Amino acid sequence: MEIEGRAIVVSGGGSGIGRAAVLALAGRGAKVIVADLDETGGRQTVDLAGAKGGVAVFRHCDVTRTEDLAGAFACAFEHFGRLDVAFNNAGIGGEDLFADDPGDWAKVIDIDLTAVIDATRIAVREMRRSGRGGVIINTASMGGLLPMAGSPVYAAAKAGVVNFTRSLAYLAEEANIRVNAICPSFTDTPLVRRSGDEHVEEMGRMVGGILLPEDIAAGVVDLIEDDSRFGAVMRVTVRGGRDFAREVRPY
Template sequence: MEIRDRVAVVSGGGSGIGRATVLELARRGARVIAADINLAGAEETADLAGREGGIVIARRCDVTHTEDLAGAMACAFEHWGQLDIVFNNAGIGGEDLFADDPGPWQRIIEINLVAVIDATRIAVREMRRAGKGGVIINTASMGGLLPMPDSPVYAASKAGVVNFTRSLGYLAAQDGIRVNAICPTFTDTPLVRRSGDERVEEVAKLVGGILQPEDVAAGVIELIEDESRAGAIMRVTVRGGRDYAREVRPY
């Protein structure tokens, strides 16, 4: 898909991978809704894009609320009359599976998996209604492809995103809607930095380095532009760069 003059909605657009992707889409001529529960962060993203001549609208969006997701996509139609690209990127980490309070790990599932399913459902319905196809990209993680003993619920949520995405590959032939996922390894984002700089550097040494949000944004751009990809799972790592997980076909 040619990005210029397209309309995109990016969740988690107020920081990290979401912000980097919003800015890159805007540089390439897309008009973007930067949706984030942190409106101030989304507004800062919009301001950064505007300084470079980009067109970005900030919108507050709690991805666990269906009405917020639907509102962000409706905003795209209200302003520009179309919706071509949806990047379901908002996510969280941090868990103590065996703590007394199940709230934290349940919220990981709600944001990282349930909200991705809900946003994809809404986006497909809107794109079908418009009848012009589109591209949906879901943020998973290398943790969705490999075990994470320290974060098993996070790994489970991202594995769910991977197989959910693979299962929607058929939409490309049926509706012209390509659904793909991106699986970055350890990435330098505000979410990751919450664990402390010392911990970040320690993990970076273990995995051989740390990605920058712009590295992941470049993968998102590739998934948008490469019309051969549907139900694809892109891996982004420091050592291997960008490649694709083995395609899985149903029997």
Template sequence: MASMAGKVAIVTGASSGIGRATAIAFGRAGATVVVVARRPDKGEETVQQIKAAQGKAMFIQADVTQASDLEAMVKQTVETYGRLDYAFNNAGSGTSGKLADLSEADWDFEINANLKSVWLSMKYEIPAMQQSGGGAIVNTSSQGALLGVAGYGAYGAAKAGVIALSRAAAAEYSSDRIRINTVSPGAVKTDLWAAAPPEMLDQVAAGIPLQRIGRPEDIAEAVVWLCSEGAGFVTGHNLVVDGGFTAVQK
């Protein structure tokens, strides 16, 4: 993979899990990384890990459901580094519940956290990339956008919306040399799995063709590749990284 030296990447939801692993991967590839999260302590931990690996990074606190925070995020990035080349819009949240049991507030939370946040992020990132002469954006969708998962209907709907939104954006901004793709992780061993009993993890892994649960680094490598020149002819694509789980579903 070609070096990303001299490039600038924003990663939202970078305080842990997939976001943190991707921020670190961008740093190792040579990019300067803007670590974005709600939790300053965890976000600064990510910055320190990037710097420990000889990378460059800074932290910006932001709530991705707030337009003013995202506008400020991009403004501060460009003011500090002069450009924006890559963005991984990863921050989101998932709650469970059958559709008829959800409150309107529950529904709005899912859409705001997982879909509106992606639109808002791109709304401010795209003009900055136009000024930089192009760029690449990866938005986080989910295996749940492709499968019917009981109890996660609102989440799945939002994540499916991310795929449709990203494809439309890819069509709209290809002439500006901005490539826009999505990544759909399957089961990945993040903090959410930390308290799960080993037998549960074994059961989940047994249902995956590659016979293991994913690592945050598996998703990180996919995202960095999608932003790299190696994926220079890839746009409007949803890359499923799930160990083959969706491929074998009937």
């Protein structure tokens, strides 16, 4: 799919990977809905896109609310008259499950898995209704392909995104809707930096380096433009660059 002129919804577009994707897509002529709970960050992304000559509109969106997700996709039709791509990217970090206060681990499932399923469901319905097909990209993680002893719920949520995405490969033939997942390794984002610079540097040493959000945005561009990919799982790592996990054919 050519990116120029396409209407794209990016959740979590207010910072990090989402912001980098918005800027990359708007820079290629896409019209982007920046869907985020963080209004300040979301509007900053819109301004950055506009400064580069891109077209972007902010939409407040809590991805755990179905009505907000539906509103973000409706916003694409309202402003641009179409919906071509959904990048379901919003997510949060892991948890300390066995600590005295394990945090709201259920929220990790709600945002990192349930919201991705809900957003995909809504986007597919809208794309089927338009009859033009489309592309859906779901942000997973290398933690969805490998164990994460420190964040088992996060790993479980991202593994769910991977298998959910693979299970929708049939939509390419049935409705001309390509659903793919992207699995970044450790990426330098504001969310990650909340754990402290020392922790970030330590994790970078453990995994062989730290990716930049722009590295992931380049993968998103590839997945949109490559019409041969559906049900695919793109890995993005420092050592391996962009490649694909072994394809798994549905029963």
